[in-house]
Amino acid sequence: MQINNWNELKSEQVIEKTYMKNLLEDLKDDLITYDKFQKSNQEVYTLIDSIIPGLKNENRKNNLSKLTYWSRMVTIKWTIIHTVERTYEQMKSSGHLRLVRNNDVANAISKYYNSLSEFDGYNEAGMLWAADYVESLGKVFDAELMLKIMRTRKMQEAKESDLLTEDAIILNQLMNSLNYFNGALSLGEQISIKKEEDAKKLIELIKTNYNLNR
16 A cells, blocks of 8 residues: 555656646746737837837828838737646646645646736737737728738838828727727736746745756
């Protein structure tokens, strides 16, 4: 009986260690995701900071090629956040969360992965305001030109006729939708910065409590 119990314990420890290794890989992937997201956000912020003054400028037609390019690239540069939860989900579905013997590690794992649902609200808000922005964009710039920019990811030569309207109300609607979209980005960035720190702490906690080099 003692031998069987020892073998079972040894087997569970091997499984636990494997899960910890896999969790570390998932968390490292999350760190890459957060870094890419924050960098792409900075690119979008730069575009927004160029678009709004460009739209307000009475000589906006003189800078139309850049203005159309900047405006279309906003949602192309934007990304939603997909974290890697495969190992945690495997542990949950198999009941193997109980194999994590260290309470601090077990609690930190559950806390981190349960908190990732915060990104759901950001992703939903981002998609909502991105759709609203693209709809407003279609009222201001020629659709064919926007399509060329989307396909090539390059600036296209724009004609004056590619600016469909200079109506102040319609231009203001576009800028407002852009501001709301910017707000969604800021929300996502705040969450990602916090989760990035949480992921780093969890990585260190796992490394401190498990010898995963052998």
